[in-house]
Amino acid sequence: MLLRLQGISKRFGREWVIRNLSFALERGETVALVGPNGSGKTTLLRLMAGLLKPTRGRVEREGRALFLPNPPAFHRHLTAREHLLYDLAFHGREGDWQGALRRFGLPEEVPLAAFSSGMKKRLALVRLTLLAPDVWLLDEPETALDGEGRALLIGILREARRSAGVVLATHDRALASEVADRTLVLGGV
C-alpha cells in the first residue's frame, strides 16, 4: 500500500472541507478525483502529500510523494536547465534532463518568466518524470496543455503507473476515463 487515508477530516476555520474520508492507493494504480470547485480536491491532494495536516484521521505514506500544483510553481528568474538541475540535486537524483526537455519540446536556456502557462505545465511534467516519485499527486494536470501536450501527459501517466501510484484531480471526465483505474467523486460536505 503506497498511501492510506483513514477517516480524515479537514477544517479551515469553521468550514469543513473534507469529512471522514478513507482512501487507499496501490502501486500501479491511477485514481481520478473529480468534483465541483470547492469540493476539496486540492486540499485532499495536499493532505496526501503531507503539506497539510488533517484535523482528524491519519495519513500513511510509503515512499516519496510529489505534488504538482495548478498552476505549477517555478522560480521565474531561473532557466529550465537550472531549475531541473537544482531540483535533481535537492532530491539527490540523476536523470537525462536534456532528453526530457527535448521530448517535451522545451528550451533549456530561456528564463521561466518567458514561458507560457502550457510550457510551465510541460516543464512540471518533465520535473515529475525526472524525480520519479512513488506517489504522483497532480492537480488539474491537463489545464493549459494543447493537444500535443495532452498526449504527452497521457503518455507519462501510463509510464508512471508501471512503478508508482497516481492521483489526479481533474474536471476533464474524458481524461479521467482514459487514464484512471477508478474515480473518486467529491461532492462537498
Add this chain to the structure above:
Amino acid sequence: MRAPRVGKAVQAPGRDGEGMGAVRRIWLLAWRDLRLEVRDRAGLLSVLAFFSVMLFIMALALGPEEEPLRRAAPGVLWVALAFGSTLLSTRAFALEVEDGTLDDLLLTPGGKEWIYFGKLLFQMFLLLPLSLLALLMAAGLFYLPLDRLLPLFLTLLLGVLGYTSVATFYAGLLARLRGREVLLPLLLFSLVVPVVLAAVRATLGLVEGLPLEEVQNWWQLLLVFDVVYLTASALLFPVVLEG
C-alpha cells in the same frame, strides 16, 4: 552568474551512491537563492540605498567634528546593519512564497534542517559583503580607523551570524503570513538586542584601540549567542515549517 557545479553534482553523485549529502544541498540552496536575488536586484538595491542614506544623514547630524563622529560610528553602523538587514531577512523565504515553490522544498526527502542552514548561508552571503560595504562607508563618513580590519571583520562575522540565525528562523515561521514584513522586525529585535549590543561594544573597543584581550570578552559573548541561537533555531525550524 553560472553554476556549472550543479550539473557536475548531478552527473557525479556522492561515493555512497545515495546522491548528495546535506552539506552539498545547503551550499546549492544558498547559491541558488543568491543567484535569484542578484537577478531580481530589488532587495539588494533597497538595502544599499538604506545604508547610504542612513549613514549619510547620521554623519551630517553628528558632524563635522571628528571625535564625536568616531565615537558614534560603531552604534550608527550596527543600527544601520540591524535595520537594513530586516529588509533582506524576509527575502530568504519571500523568494519561495512569491514564486509558490516553498512546497517543493518541503517535499524534498529527509529532514528539513538543511533548508534552514541553506537559507542562513544565503543570508550570510548577502549580508557579509553588504556589512563590509557599510563598514567602508562608515570609515569614510565617520573617520572610523580601518587599521584593525581583520578584528573588525571578525566582529562583523559574529554579529551578522547571530542576527541571521534568528532572522532566518523567524522568516521561515512567518513565511506564509500576511504582514510578515511588519511582524518580523517586532519579533526579531527583541531577541537580537544582546547581539547588537555586544557587537557595538566590540567595535567600539577596536575603534578606541583597546587591547584585543579586552575586546575578546565581547567576541566570546557574541559566540555564545551565536551558538545558542543557531542550535535553538535549527532544532525548532522543522516544527514551524509543518503545515
